[in-house]
Amino acid sequence: MGCCFSCSSPQALDEDLEKTDSIRVKAPNGKFKSKDSFDNKKEKDPSGTRHIAAQTFTFKELAAATRNFRAECLIGEGGFGRVYKGRLESTNQIVAVKQLDRNGLQGNREFLVEVLMLSLLHHPNLVNLIGYCADGDQRLLVYEYMPLGSLEDHLHDLAPDKEPLGWNLRMKIAAGAARGLEYLHDKANPPVIYRDFKSSNILLNEDYDPKLSDFGLAKLGPVGDKTHVSTRVMGTYGYCAPEYAMTGQLTLKSDVYSFGVVLLELITGRKAIDNARVTGEHNLVAWARPLFKDRRKFPYMADPLLQGQYPMRGLYQALAVAAMCLQEQASTRPLIGDVVTALTYLASQTYDPSIHLVHSNRFGPSPGREKKEKERRGSEDHGVPRTSRQSSLKSPRRQDSPDTHLRDGWARGSNGASDDGGSGRRHYLDELERSDSNQRASPGSNQRASPSSNQRASPSNNPRASPGSGGRTPRRVHRASSSLHD
Known part of the structure; x- marks a missing residue:
């Protein structure tokens, strides 16, 4: 799992925390309504959570819920710490408990930002924060439990007995994740830049509805005549927009680029960074850019695990959306609202393999x-x-x-x-x-597009990556750090 940068400067984050109190959310009537979560009392509060409007838990309650954080309750682990499945004794509710590593990469400020953001922002495509624990030096977050895990779990390194996602589910997940970003960009005022959009941060419920999680790196966006906010570069290598990685200038279009990477993961089944692949195919975006220019190669980009069961027109259109999101110039990328419109349309075009011809993952006609x-x-x-x-x-x-x-x-x-x-x-x-x-x-x-041109048009002579193989290239788990460092 990729690691993240350390947090931004204390001064910049303090400004964010002061402004977070004024976040307003657009109501159905088009007007903004304020959500006040703090009072103006100036009390000493080392944890910074005294005035947050969210349920609080004691460490003892959460230890009991996770059976003293037993290994069999562990459901995830990353640079921030570990996530356990638990059951609250007071309500009998199944929850996910994230215990921050006191020596890890996610510190008290990221913890505070995540509690603030999820206390103020609510949407069907954002994970629901139930509460938190700030006992002494313990920092824990309690979320709704998402039984199907992350999108990453369903795309990469699948177990032999695990069914891969079909085309319809992939488009449904893409559209839902885009709606979550749209809420942050267009409904919150000031807008919220998610800054860590990646497949491991998209969680799935029992109906494969996607929800964005892990808001520790979220940043309030530019307001007024400002075009960007300047901050230290934070994110995961392979997902960061190039202009942000180079200059530290963060905009809403930075999230759009990251969304394009995840959409490309959904279409191709490839990882954003995969050093187990042959030279030239380590970076997903670098591999895809030349292929975007030749539609005859689009079927080659489809995930072999789909086994040709996808609508050809839908594949073309999904790749077109991904290509626009991945433009190197931020100004040429679409707004997330346009992406939502496009993907909602694609998700509504239900593909039925039983009444459509199965496409061969080759270039030419039959x-x-x-x-x-x-x-x-x-x-x-x-x-x-x-x-x-x-x-x-x-x-x-x-x-x-x-x-x-x-x-x-x-x-x-x-x-x-x-x-x-x-x-x-x-x-x-x-x-x-x-x-x-x-x-x-x-x-x-x-x-x-005749079959005789297949050999000439093939982007790779590697037999493992043959577009007609119909199976996933064997992969090794790459455990080196994949984060950008200051």
Whole structure:
């Protein structure tokens, strides 16, 4: 599990804690309502939690709930400490108890930030904080129990008897996680930058509904005419936006980049950083960027564990959303509200493997389809001048980069009318569908994707990463620290 940076400077965090008291949440009527959790008494409080409106527990209560923190109750462990499954004797409620390591990377200030944030912010896609314990030097957090663990547990290093996530569940999880970010960015005032969006921080309940957890690194976003907040770089290597990692300038678009990495994990089944893979494929984003430019290689990017059971158009559109979120320039990334619109649409397009053809994880069409296409092209070519055929192959519509389609779609949607009431958020999906239809209708389009080009177009000659293998590449657990350090 990746580690995180130490906390920001005390002065910067003190300013955050002062402003946190003024966080307001947008009500259904569009107005903001204040949630006051503190009083103005100036009392000495070493733990910093005296005036937090959340349930408090004694250490003895939580020790009893977890049977003295027995090893069989342990359900997770990271740089912050350990997480145990427990049962509260007072309510008989099953909970998750996170015990912070007193010598770990998550200190008292991160503990305080997480309690503050989760006491003020409530949403179906944010984990529910039940209470906390601040007895002496003990720091514990009590959450609702999420029986299916984290998204990371369902994507990587699966046990042989564990069923991989299907396409429909992956899109449902992506849409729900995006709605959690949208709440933080658009409904809270000032906005909250999550700053640690990754697959291990997305927890799943019994219905695979995703909930964001671990708010120790959350930061209040810029207000007024400010474009960013400056802070020491904190996060997990492989998920941090490049401009934030280089300059320490944090914006809402930094979260959008991290979301793009997780969406790519959902689509490909690959880890953000995987040193067990061949050279050139260690970093997920670096591996994917060249492939984004050639739609013929999109099926190669799908997780082999899906075994071809996914909608081809849905795959194209999901990769297009990921590509836009992963733009190197923060200003060209979409707002999280646009991402929510796109993924909600994709999640609503339920895929039924029993009534759809199973896609082969290869580049070209089936031999039967290719034969029919050649016969059709042969009949069409009689009487068609050679120059006309060549010009059709060089049509500018063959620019298949999802970056191009999405950027044009969002730009036109934001300035012009659209079919969904003027928001323009679905315009890019229509562009992709039209370009997909044009590609299939073009006399020369299928010729470019013939099976004979498979070997030439393969991004890797590694037999373990063959797109037609249908199985997961064997992986070794990489236990080295994956955190960025100051």
